[in-house]
Each structure stands twice: as structure tokens, then as C-alpha cells.
Amino acid sequence: MKSFKIALAQFSPHIGNIEANAEKMQQLANEAKAQKSDLIIFPELATIGYPAEDLLLRPSLSKRTQLAFEQLSQVKDIVMVFGFVNQTEDGQRYNSAAVMKDGKILGIYNKQNLPNYGVFDEKRYFNEGHQHLVFEYLGHKFGVLICEDIWSLNTVQQLAQLNVETALVLNASPYEVGKPQHRVETMSALAKQMNLNLVYANQVGGQDDLIFDGTSFVINKDGAVAVQAPSFKETLLYSDYIGEQQSYQVTESSPTLETMAEIYQALVMATRDYVHRSGFPGVILGLSGGIDSALTLAIAVDAIGADKVQAVMMPYTYTSQISVEDAAAQAKNMGITFGIAEINPIVNSFMQTLYPFFGNAPADATEENLQARTRGTLLMGLSNKFGNLVLSTGNKSELSVGYCTLYGDMVGGFAVLKDVYKTIVFELAKYRNSISETPVIPERVITRPPSAELRPDQTDQDSLPAYDVLDAILYAYIEEDMSQDDIIAKGFDADVVKKVIRLVDFNEYKRRQGSIGPRISSRAFSRERRYPIINGWKAGL
Amino acid sequence: MKSFKIALAQFSPHIGNIEANAEKMQQLANEAKAQKSDLIIFPELATIGYPAEDLLLRPSLSKRTQLAFEQLSQVKDIVMVFGFVNQTEDGQRYNSAAVMKDGKILGIYNKQNLPNYGVFDEKRYFNEGHQHLVFEYLGHKFGVLICEDIWSLNTVQQLAQLNVETALVLNASPYEVGKPQHRVETMSALAKQMNLNLVYANQVGGQDDLIFDGTSFVINKDGAVAVQAPSFKETLLYSDYIGEQQSYQVTESSPTLETMAEIYQALVMATRDYVHRSGFPGVILGLSGGIDSALTLAIAVDAIGADKVQAVMMPYTYTSQISVEDAAAQAKNMGITFGIAEINPIVNSFMQTLYPFFGNAPADATEENLQARTRGTLLMGLSNKFGNLVLSTGNKSELSVGYCTLYGDMVGGFAVLKDVYKTIVFELAKYRNSISETPVIPERVITRPPSAELRPDQTDQDSLPAYDVLDAILYAYIEEDMSQDDIIAKGFDADVVKKVIRLVDFNEYKRRQGSIGPRISSRAFSRERRYPIINGWKAGL
Structure with missing residues (x-):
């Protein structure tokens, strides 16, 4: 069994600024390479940032995405797994992940589970994918999932059945009180249940009313947290896979924060x-x-x-x-x-x-x-x-x-x-x-x-x-x-x-008519609680 | 061939006020019956009104809908076709139409095409139906469609292939400049193409930023408009089907309005x-x-x-x-x-x-x-x-x-x-x-x-x-x-x-932070053009 090193880019994209995001991703990949990483994983839709809302409908998006790919093609000697908007020739649009090495696209994964509740509107923008992506690299079998996919038992089970050892999960998972801990606990149980290592990279940063906490992590298939990134900070987090032990090395993590x-x-x-x-x-x-x-x-x-x-x-x-x-x-x-x-x-x-x-x-x-x-x-x-x-x-x-x-x-x-x-x-x-x-x-x-x-x-x-x-x-x-x-x-x-x-x-x-403000609850006004102004619903039952 | 009379309730529901809407629907049905109508058709989601937004997620909705059904059950001797929210025992929610006579539900149709673009968010609330509803009454074969369904050639074709003579179409189709005429022209061509009579009942009234113009109509399978209701007014519109001629009687319609x-x-x-x-x-x-x-x-x-x-x-x-x-x-x-x-x-x-x-x-x-x-x-x-x-x-x-x-x-x-x-x-x-x-x-x-x-x-x-x-x-x-x-x-x-x-x-x-205002264009701000405030998208290509 080979050993290798993975970098998790807990990255704060500038929404809509594809050019600047691609440049920053290139820098992060080069930095990870300098630290001898074999693979770097970026968050969901990293090139445009999450949520880009109706910018996703602008006609020049695919041209801009193409320019981002040209920029990222310049990175050599490291595998990059990153989120982007995949617009196919038949006019479909997907929330996707690309696996790229030395400017070559080794595979593309289209997100299968599109959340369209709460703060999410993904069905306004994207079509559903229907296929898993699995690739071998360094003698290790990787699969790719995007955010909501990892919360669908069905989808994860299918991936595990393909004998995948590590699922690379690209996320833009919004913060709410207690969510960082809830995520780790749920994923730890899932890793164990599925006998699957999980590499979970999350977006970080504030975008209008949404907060992305980051808190990326690597969890071994026994459920143990190998390493966890701090919340609310951009970080390049590293994790070493130890071939002999067939697991990611458990190192000191950022401490979990008390609620306040x-x-x-x-x-x-x-x-x-x-x-x-x-x-x-x-x-x-x-x-x-x-x-x-x-x-x-x-x-x-x-x-x-x-x-x-x-x-x-x-x-x-x-x-x-x-x-x-x-x-x-x-x-x-x-x-x-x-x-x-x-x-x-x-x-x-x-x-x-x-x-x-x-x-x-x-x-x-x-x-x-x-x-x-x-x-x-x-x-x-x-x-x-x-x-x-x-x-x-x-x-x-x-x-x-x-x-x-x-x-x-x-x-x-x-x-x-x-x-x-x-x-x-x-x-x-x-x-x-x-x-x-x-x-x-x-x-x-x-x-x-x-x-x-x-x-x-x-x-x-x-x-x-x-x-x-x-x-x-x-x-x-x-x-x-x-x-x-x-x-x-x-x-x-x-x-x-x-x-x-x-x-x-x-x-x-x-x-x-109030201004926006950061969402920390499980039911914030505006984006998440969409009530009509003229409203004849009578309180009572 | 039998003759019969249909009433189209171009109705302005009070959004969320299911009790009041059901009462008004009952009155309209009784009025139509007094005018010797055999069938009355109401708009899409008439019981709660369109769009009810997150009121659709409130737990007591199904209880309230049930009370509305009890109210409507009191109507006798006329077939009612009306839109409502259908919550099934397996926890699914559908945008549906009920066919009711003398308090008995003769059939339920679940909308198959859920618009989730522009001002529409139906996938946030509803599951898709997968079955047509066809019923015989007065020796005539009726089918039911809901709004977006009639714009899907596939769906309409399937219905026409079931030898349906008249499609009853329940709508909450929002106004924009020229839309009333565009609708009639498109539907006239479609009726002819499909060899199908169309009875199109639309919601009327303003709801927050959305305007529903009404402009309901009946179109014969030769493409001729039998009758058209005025725009921007509540109306009970009648149309006589003449058995001998196998078509709806062509009568004087409200004139089409000049743009201003x-x-x-x-x-x-x-x-x-x-x-x-x-x-x-x-x-x-x-x-x-x-x-x-x-x-x-x-x-x-x-x-x-x-x-x-x-x-x-x-x-x-x-x-x-x-x-x-x-x-x-x-x-x-x-x-x-x-x-x-x-x-x-x-x-x-x-x-x-x-x-x-x-x-x-x-x-x-x-x-x-x-x-x-x-x-x-x-x-x-x-x-x-x-x-x-x-x-x-x-x-x-x-x-x-x-x-x-x-x-x-x-x-x-x-x-x-x-x-x-x-x-x-x-x-x-x-x-x-x-x-x-x-x-x-x-x-x-x-x-x-x-x-x-x-x-x-x-x-x-x-x-x-x-x-x-x-x-x-x-x-x-x-x-x-x-x-x-x-x-x-x-x-x-x-x-x-x-x-x-x-x-x-x-x-x-x-x-x-501006107030709401009525949408008359094909791209109004807010509900229809959802741009982030923090937005790094650069103008140019």
C-alpha cells in the first residue's frame, strides 16, 4: 500500500469572480504541491462560489468557466478535484466536480442530489447527474460526491459498493448553530457504517446572508476524525494517508468551539x-x-x-x-x-x-x-x-x-x-x-x-x-x-x-425592506422563510 | 351528441385564506348551477391561491384543505373541477385538481410539469405527478391539465391520444405585457394541432408583486376562440357546448386590449x-x-x-x-x-x-x-x-x-x-x-x-x-x-x-430594500432576477 498526502482547500471564493477564484485556486494548488501533496480538493462550485444565484444563468458563464480551466491547466504534478458549473453541449447545466491533472481532465462528476428546500434553490439552476465517478490514483480508489450527495444514504451506499476507499466530498454547506459538530458526528457514523474514508472540504466565508464555516475534515472508515480544520478561517489543511496502516494519520485538530x-x-x-x-x-x-x-x-x-x-x-x-x-x-x-x-x-x-x-x-x-x-x-x-x-x-x-x-x-x-x-x-x-x-x-x-x-x-x-x-x-x-x-x-x-x-x-x-444579515439559525427570515406579504392564513390550528 | 354548459370561474383567491376561498367557490358553483351549468372549473390551487409560498409548508395545511373539501361537498348537481394541494399519506405534496360531484371525489390529477424558473418555485413545494386523468360526463370525454402542463407538447400529446375531446386547464398564469394575447394565440394553434377543445380558466387579481390577468377562454379544436373573458376582472364566464355541432358556441368576447x-x-x-x-x-x-x-x-x-x-x-x-x-x-x-x-x-x-x-x-x-x-x-x-x-x-x-x-x-x-x-x-x-x-x-x-x-x-x-x-x-x-x-x-x-x-x-x-411593486415585464427585479449583493462578476463578455 502506498502512502500519499491530500490537501483540503478550505477556500473563500469571491462569488461570481471566476477569474480571481481560478487564480487563487492555482496558487493554493501550487502551495499544496510545494508541501508535497499528491491531491488537492476544493469546495463545491469553487470556480464561481456558492451561491451564485442568477449569475448562473448568464450566457457567458461557460466561456468564463473555460478560461478558468485554462488557468488551472497550468498546474502540474498534482491532482486537483474542484467544483465548477458544467454546461454540456445539449444545453444542460450541472453542479459538477472535475478531476484534473497536468491540464488533462481525468473525469467529471455531476451532483446527483440537488437540494431545493430551506436556503437552497439548486433545481432552479441545475440538472441532476445519474452516474458515479470513481478513479484510481496512487493505488487507491477514490470516489467523488458533492455536498447533498453525502446526506443521501442511497447515493453513498452505491458509491461504497464500487469498492471505493475514500470519498472526496466537495461542499458548500451553510453554517447554523451547532452545525459544525453535527456534521462531524453524522459523517463519523456514516464513515463507519459504509466502511469508507471521508475527505470533506467545505467553503468558508460570508456571502450576503449566508455563512460558510469551513470546518473541513478527514474521517477514517473506523469513524475516527483524522484531522479537522478550524471554523471561520481560510486554511489549507493537510492529511497523510499511511499506506501501512491503511488509514489517514490522526493528528491534532482545531478544537471544537463552545456555542457562544x-x-x-x-x-x-x-x-x-x-x-x-x-x-x-x-x-x-x-x-x-x-x-x-x-x-x-x-x-x-x-x-x-x-x-x-x-x-x-x-x-x-x-x-x-x-x-x-x-x-x-x-x-x-x-x-x-x-x-x-x-x-x-x-x-x-x-x-x-x-x-x-x-x-x-x-x-x-x-x-x-x-x-x-x-x-x-x-x-x-x-x-x-x-x-x-x-x-x-x-x-x-x-x-x-x-x-x-x-x-x-x-x-x-x-x-x-x-x-x-x-x-x-x-x-x-x-x-x-x-x-x-x-x-x-x-x-x-x-x-x-x-x-x-x-x-x-x-x-x-x-x-x-x-x-x-x-x-x-x-x-x-x-x-x-x-x-x-x-x-x-x-x-x-x-x-x-x-x-x-x-x-x-x-x-x-x-x-x-430590512437589510440582509447573517443567518445563524435553522430558519432565518428572507431566503429561508418565504412568506407572502398579502397573507390571509389565519392563525389557529 | 349531448349539449352542455360549462362555467369558468375567473376567481381572485385571498392567498392563504382557505376558509374564505372555499366559501366563495361554493357561492360561485351555486351561481353557475342556477345558470344551468353542468360543470364549473376553477383556477390552479384555487383553495389556497397562487403563489402561497412557504404557507404550503405549514403543518396544518392538509387539515385546512380537508375543511375546504367539506365546505365544497355541500354543492350539489354540478361537477366542480378545482385546484388544491394534495398531501398524500406517504408525505408527498402535489399541485392537484379534484373532480367533485355531490360531495364525491370522482378523480384527482397531479400536475406533471412543475415550473421552477423565472418567478416560479414549484419544485420547492411539490412532487411531480405521472398520470393523466380522463373522465366521461354527459357523453363527453374530458381530460385535466394544470398550467405548465399545457405548455409541454409531450404532456398534451399524451392526453390527446387518450381520445379526450376537451382539456380542462386550471391556471395561475402571471401577467406580463402582451401575455394575454400570446396565450390565446399559442393555445389556438395548439388546439388545432391536437384536435382538442381547450377550456382555460385563469386566476385573476394582484398578489404582492404578481399580477394575474385572468383572460380565461374556451377554444374549439379548429382553433377558433369560442369565448374569452375580460382581463383584470373577476368573472363567471359561460360557454355552451352544442352537441349537434360538436363544438363550443362562438359568442361575443371581451375585446383584446391595446398595449397601454x-x-x-x-x-x-x-x-x-x-x-x-x-x-x-x-x-x-x-x-x-x-x-x-x-x-x-x-x-x-x-x-x-x-x-x-x-x-x-x-x-x-x-x-x-x-x-x-x-x-x-x-x-x-x-x-x-x-x-x-x-x-x-x-x-x-x-x-x-x-x-x-x-x-x-x-x-x-x-x-x-x-x-x-x-x-x-x-x-x-x-x-x-x-x-x-x-x-x-x-x-x-x-x-x-x-x-x-x-x-x-x-x-x-x-x-x-x-x-x-x-x-x-x-x-x-x-x-x-x-x-x-x-x-x-x-x-x-x-x-x-x-x-x-x-x-x-x-x-x-x-x-x-x-x-x-x-x-x-x-x-x-x-x-x-x-x-x-x-x-x-x-x-x-x-x-x-x-x-x-x-x-x-x-x-x-x-x-x-425597496418595496414590492407589480410585475409587468418578462424580467422584474426581486423574485425573478435573483442576484447576489456581494457580486464579483465582471461586466464584459
Whole structure:
């Protein structure tokens, strides 16, 4: 039995930029070769990146892919297995893997299982493949699978029956909480069941709302993890196959992350990739003295550095002194650019213009929204003038029930906490404080009762149930698809459940105009939960 | 040969409201029976409406559908053919048609061709059927097809080979310019080719961004249109089959609409349905003296009546007297509620707050955006206080190149002209003036050069090519998917083409936060053109 070395390119493609991706893949292959690797495996659709959405339908795609193949043909003396879009002469399009050596294509595999649920739309773009690809190299029998294929017992069984020793699995598997560990555990059991070594290379990086965690790995056919790459980082991971032992060498792996660390790092990477790839020089956000903006600020600084982060406190009559102090303290702690802009004169001039229209109508949420929209407009003004991206700071609990102002605090290009429930916001804030010597978020921000400060002595719990109750109801309704009746049957107050569900349903129009934000849950809004705005579905059974 | 009578229910379902839809279907069936019809055909998925999106995934759907069947079982002495969601015991879900008489289900047909391109996502929800349904009734042989099925030559051929005389086709076929006529022409040729009578019942009504025009029809196997329903209206259309002649009686049909009339009526219906079904008492919009808001106002008044429409003119230093005069004149013409709110004090107070941050930075688009955002905030204030829906007034040309302000003039819940290029806006304004005795849109609004009036003496053509050139480039790039090189090769100025494409690509983030608006083209933004925001695809080949 021969020994050999495999490289796993945990690679972050620039979506759509086929030219740049091919160049980077070439570099990685050459680097792997310099480290004496015999084979390098790239993620699913590595040439164009995942998900490229309707760019996959542009007529020049096959021409561009061809140019990428010419670029990759220049790599010598190493086998490359990489994902690409295979457009055949009969007009079919496949999500495929090529096996290439010294510029020759040794084989092409077309993905057989096309996910078309949740965040996936592969049947919009691709045809299904119907054939396995198996090749011998270095006296070893390899098979190729692409992402969803490895989750189909049928497909894997067929491959194993071809006496394949190692399945090379190309992936673009999106992150959600706990997914890295769930993947390894499932694959470990599968490897053992099928008596098959698994080499699993995953895309890494943030792409719009999707996060790819990487966490690539090699698992031996006995189920043991030979090696695992870190999450949320580009890496070239190596694994040695020891011929004598007929297994991949077990070496030290990156440690598995504890849940809050995992989420925090996911959000940091997503924010960094969005800012950098959208070409903004930095970010700006409104700091309110509350926990959402405090956590968003910490993530922004960890993502792109304090020198590229600007925050503005925009107090009004109802803003407490505590809020101004805490915001200023955190800004100072973190070493960012910070300014204060009083909004009273602007809000007052809005009021004066509107009074003749309002007549004797009593004050209501309208006046509160004016405060939020004045702040939004100020942030956008600063963004327009200096070019920084506005980060919005709302969380998933707020966005679910519409406890946020469209064109106000919802302003921004990237909503860092969009898919993070308020109860998790608290946990993340505590986690972030726990990893530095001195807390970056003032303690008081975490401990005082949350308030939007849009009315005197307001707290969030004037309008909403306690956040632990709210989040539990939301989770049941959104993530678990439970009905109103079933949630009430779990023991929650019926009126509270009805109100929460009514608010979630009603506020679809607001969410539809919100900015994108990184998905960390198993049911994020927008791409994954596609509800009509005009919606006559009645809550109940 | 027996004679009989068929009723086509050109029906506007309330999406998701299965209970209300079933009740309405029951009423329509009873009405058709009172008119001595032997059979009534409803549109595709009539019980839940099309497209119900992820409501189709809710666990209680099958229970709700069952209740709808119980309701419909009460109808006696008429055969009903209607679309519904068929969930089988093995966990499969089909887009189906039921044939029911006197509460008995005589047959079920599962749609065989599931569209999953353009605006369609049926493979996210449904499994494919593999069997035809044929039934004899009144000595006549009927077959059933659902929407996409009739566009698949293979499927239709198979049905024709079963000696079917009439194909009952249940549809939810979305509108786009020219589609009603295209449908009839294609189906007429098909009927002749297949020697098959076609009874084509289509959904009608606006649902979020989609418009269903109805325009149901009956076509005889010789290709002649027996009868055609009007577009954009709920109708119960009848057709008599004359046994002796072995054909459906040819009667007077609703006239085919000229293009501008068709688009105008489409926009009116879409606006009406959105306002009514979202539960707003009326609408409000900003009237600028320009053609986009003038046309939007006319559509709004035609949709829901002048008494439910409010407009506000919000002049600033750069607003010309002409604009104020024209806006006031149109408001008076149309008999709507109209007010004027000067925005200078508000914009000035924004400026004063921002000056300390801006320092010596030169004036740029930032200051222009402040005007637009002040107007947006005022409109939202009036909307929040009195409950009217804000209509946004931007057109497709602007939205394509980002010639609009996020959170400014893009504010609103429904963008009536979102999918209407500026050159078509002009045509529609002229059309609207042509159909009333006195023009409702002042002539000068149509003839003067378009301007955003955000700078002294500004016109749109300071920043953009002439609209006929701009729209031609946009159409080639968006609707026709042409590459930059190919568009330049058509003879357009290379620098202009490059600039336009750069702007379209760059402004995806803006469109993503815009409101929905009715689709009238063959490539509308959002649901139909799904581009990533972070997008490294380089224009060129």
C-alpha cells in the first residue's frame, strides 16, 4: 500500500469572480504541491462560489468557466478535484466536480442530489447527474460526491459498493448553530457504517446572508476524525494517508468551539467579509447605550479593527444620562471614533411641519418613529459623506414582532444581529466580555432593563412579554413551524401567543425592506422563510 | 351528441385564506348551477391561491384543505373541477385538481410539469405527478391539465391520444405585457394541432408583486376562440357546448386590449388589490410635479377612488414654481386631498446638526439625499398617524441605475411603477389623458424635461443618458440578458453602456430594500432576477 498526502482547500471564493477564484485556486494548488501533496480538493462550485444565484444563468458563464480551466491547466504534478458549473453541449447545466491533472481532465462528476428546500434553490439552476465517478490514483480508489450527495444514504451506499476507499466530498454547506459538530458526528457514523474514508472540504466565508464555516475534515472508515480544520478561517489543511496502516494519520485538530464562541466568530467573519467585499472603507453605527448596538459595535471592531469603526450617539429628550455615559464609555474602551449628535432640533422641526396636518390627533407611535427616522437619516448622511457602511443593530426578536422602525433603526446595509434572538444577544455580550481582560461592554448595559427610550420611562416589556417568553414563542412558531394552538398547549398564555403570532404575520412587509444579515439559525427570515406579504392564513390550528 | 354548459370561474383567491376561498367557490358553483351549468372549473390551487409560498409548508395545511373539501361537498348537481394541494399519506405534496360531484371525489390529477424558473418555485413545494386523468360526463370525454402542463407538447400529446375531446386547464398564469394575447394565440394553434377543445380558466387579481390577468377562454379544436373573458376582472364566464355541432358556441368576447390600456389596467388592479387586501383605508403619496408621481396618483385614484387618496407636495429651495402649480392642478383635477409641506426648516436643521461632522467636505449627493429622506420621513409620519399606505413613485429606469434615494423617495409599501421603464411611463401618462374628456395629468408634466429638482437647474440627463437610450440598454441587459460587449456591439456608446451596467450591478443593495411593486415585464427585479449583493462578476463578455 502506498502512502500519499491530500490537501483540503478550505477556500473563500469571491462569488461570481471566476477569474480571481481560478487564480487563487492555482496558487493554493501550487502551495499544496510545494508541501508535497499528491491531491488537492476544493469546495463545491469553487470556480464561481456558492451561491451564485442568477449569475448562473448568464450566457457567458461557460466561456468564463473555460478560461478558468485554462488557468488551472497550468498546474502540474498534482491532482486537483474542484467544483465548477458544467454546461454540456445539449444545453444542460450541472453542479459538477472535475478531476484534473497536468491540464488533462481525468473525469467529471455531476451532483446527483440537488437540494431545493430551506436556503437552497439548486433545481432552479441545475440538472441532476445519474452516474458515479470513481478513479484510481496512487493505488487507491477514490470516489467523488458533492455536498447533498453525502446526506443521501442511497447515493453513498452505491458509491461504497464500487469498492471505493475514500470519498472526496466537495461542499458548500451553510453554517447554523451547532452545525459544525453535527456534521462531524453524522459523517463519523456514516464513515463507519459504509466502511469508507471521508475527505470533506467545505467553503468558508460570508456571502450576503449566508455563512460558510469551513470546518473541513478527514474521517477514517473506523469513524475516527483524522484531522479537522478550524471554523471561520481560510486554511489549507493537510492529511497523510499511511499506506501501512491503511488509514489517514490522526493528528491534532482545531478544537471544537463552545456555542457562544461559535456564534460570535460566525458573526465576526460574516461582518468582515461583507464589509471588505462590498468595498466599504469602514462602518458606522448608532450607539444607543443599549445592548444590541453595544454588541454590534464589539463585533464590528473585532471584524475590521477599531480604526475603521465610527459610532454616533444621538440622544433625544427621553435618552437617559446612563445611556450617554455607557455609550461613551464603550466607545472609549474600544478606541473607536465617537461623536454625539442631539436630535431635538430636527425632531422638533418635523413636529412643527406636521402639526398642521395632525390637528388634534393624540400622540402615538408616529412621534416615536420620527425620533428613529431622524437618527436613521443622520447615519445615512454620515455614511453618504464619508463612505462608511451603516450597520443596523436590531435583533431577531424585534424584527419578528416589528418592534423596530422602518427607515429608522432598520436603516443600514448589514444587520449583524438580524438572526440572533435577544436572549442570545445577552449571552453573546457576556461571552465577549469574558474573553478580554477588561469587559468591552459596560456591565450596566447588560444588566439594566432593555428600553427603546422613545417615551419617558419606557421599557421593552411595556409592549412585549419578557424576552425569555417571547423568544420561546418565536422559536416555536418560526423555527419549529408550530401552530398557535400547539404553542398555547405547551403552556404559554393564550393571549400572549396570539399577540406574538399576529405581530409576526403582520410585520412581513417590514422585514421585506430590512437589510440582509447573517443567518445563524435553522430558519432565518428572507431566503429561508418565504412568506407572502398579502397573507390571509389565519392563525389557529 | 349531448349539449352542455360549462362555467369558468375567473376567481381572485385571498392567498392563504382557505376558509374564505372555499366559501366563495361554493357561492360561485351555486351561481353557475342556477345558470344551468353542468360543470364549473376553477383556477390552479384555487383553495389556497397562487403563489402561497412557504404557507404550503405549514403543518396544518392538509387539515385546512380537508375543511375546504367539506365546505365544497355541500354543492350539489354540478361537477366542480378545482385546484388544491394534495398531501398524500406517504408525505408527498402535489399541485392537484379534484373532480367533485355531490360531495364525491370522482378523480384527482397531479400536475406533471412543475415550473421552477423565472418567478416560479414549484419544485420547492411539490412532487411531480405521472398520470393523466380522463373522465366521461354527459357523453363527453374530458381530460385535466394544470398550467405548465399545457405548455409541454409531450404532456398534451399524451392526453390527446387518450381520445379526450376537451382539456380542462386550471391556471395561475402571471401577467406580463402582451401575455394575454400570446396565450390565446399559442393555445389556438395548439388546439388545432391536437384536435382538442381547450377550456382555460385563469386566476385573476394582484398578489404582492404578481399580477394575474385572468383572460380565461374556451377554444374549439379548429382553433377558433369560442369565448374569452375580460382581463383584470373577476368573472363567471359561460360557454355552451352544442352537441349537434360538436363544438363550443362562438359568442361575443371581451375585446383584446391595446398595449397601454392593458398595462394601465394591470397596474390599477394590482394597486387596488394590494391596498384592499393589506387592509389600509387609503393611500398617501408625495406629489412632486413630475411625471412619475403624477401617473402614480392617476392610477391610485382609478384603483381606489379619489376620496381615499391623499397627496402632499413637499417643496424645497430647488423646487420650481411650475412643479408646485402642476401638482396642485392635478390634485384639484382629480379631487383628492392635497397639502403642501415646505421642507426647508427640517433640511436646514439636519444640515446644522451634521455640519460639525462634515467639516469642510464639499457638498455632494449627501445633501440631495437629505431632501429626499426628509420627504420620506414626512410621508411616513402622515402614514403612521392616519393609517394610509405610502405609495412610492419611482420607475424601473431609476431603480435599475439607483437614481433614487434609499429611505427617501424609495419609502413606501407598494411601488406602482417599479417594473415600468420611464419611456413607458410617458406613454401611460398620455394614454391616461386620452381616455378622459379633460386630461387628468397636466400637459406640462409630460412635456417638460424630467428633473429630480435636488440641485439648481438639475435635469435627469445631467447624470443619465437620454431615457430612450437608457431604457434600450437596460432592456438589453436585464430582460435580454445580453453582455456588455454584445450591447456595445449593437452600436451604443461604449462608455455609456459600461456606466449603465456598472450602476445596475452596484445598486442591487438598494433594490433589495425597496418595496414590492407589480410585475409587468418578462424580467422584474426581486423574485425573478435573483442576484447576489456581494457580486464579483465582471461586466464584459
